[in-house]
Amino acid sequence: METEAVWREILRLSGGHPLTVSLSGGNPAIQDFGPLIKRGVAEGYAFACETQGSIGKPWFSDLAMLVLSPKPPSSGENMDWAAFEACLAVRPAQTALTIVIFDDADFIWARGVADRYPDLPLYLQPDNPDTDSTSPVDLTKATSRLEWLIEKALTTEWFAPRILPQLHVLVWGNKRGV
Numbered sequence: 001m002e003t004e005a006v007w008r009e010i011l012r013l014s015g016g017h018p019l020t021v022s023l024s025g026g027n028p029a030i031q032d033f034g035p036l037i038k039r040g041v042a043e044g045y046a047f048a049c050e051t052q053g054s055i056g057k058p059w060f061s062d063l064a065m066l067v068l069s070p071k072p073p074s075s076g077e078n079m080d081w082a083a084f085e086a087c088l089a090v091r092p093a094q095t096a097l098t099i100v101i102f103d104d105a106d107f108i109w110a111r112g113v114a115d116r117y118p119d120l121p122l123y124l125q126p127d128n129p130d131t132d133s134t135s136p137v138d139l140t141k142a143t144s145r146l147e148w149l150i151e152k153a154l155t156t157e158w159f160a161p162r163i164l165p166q167l168h169v170l171v172w173g174n175k176r177g178v
Contacts, residue, residue, distance in 0.1 A: 003035045010040065018044030020064060027052055029087075034059035050098065056086035065094045068120075070113060072099055072106035074127075088117075096120055100166070102127040107152055114160060122161040124149060 001009070010021055021040060023033055029051045037047045037059050046064035053068040060066055068087055071077040088095070097120045099110045107124075114122050126145035146165050153163060 003039070006036055007039060010045070014045075018046075020046040020048055022048045022050070024050040027054065029055040029057050029060075032057075032059070034062070037062045051087070053084040053087045054080055055083065056088075056090050058090055060087065060090040061092055063092045065096070066091050067096050067098050067123075069098045069100070072101065072109050074102035074106050096123060098123040098125060100125050100127055101149055101152075104152075107149075107156075110161070111158060124153070124161045124163045125166045126163075128166055 014021075028049055033047070033049070034057070040047060041062060047062070048065035048067070049060070049063050050067040050069055053070050066087075068084065070079055070084060097113065097117060099106070099113065099122070101107050101110060101124050110122070110124060126142075126149040128142070142165060146163070150163050153159070153161065
């Protein structure tokens, strides 16, 4: 969608009442949201963005909140720390880390990330156990994964991160485009 179409949709959904707009899904840093953010901020809206931290954009500095979600080893991706540092170079005052944890290796990796960036608040989320976009999420599995992650943090005496479920998965499941 072009900037003007996105802006019209924001106005429609917000009823014209300024609020915080969250840019997320996939890697929103691929898009140029600079013009949209400038327009929205001029009209009283705030913007937050959650991105994996692989592409830094100048418009990050215009955000009210930036959440960087680096991909852990289980993702199969190699983390480009130079690109991540480029994101931090243009970050707003409110910036946090979110890491989705699939296994013990991810948990250990997340501790290393926390040590590397001790000034950033860290949120850990257990992986989504279901991937079928046509079926609801099995809340028993989701709760079990959350309990596993909490217990892992407690038994290793790592109390710094905040541990939360992936709320979007609990609400919308694995539906695309929500």
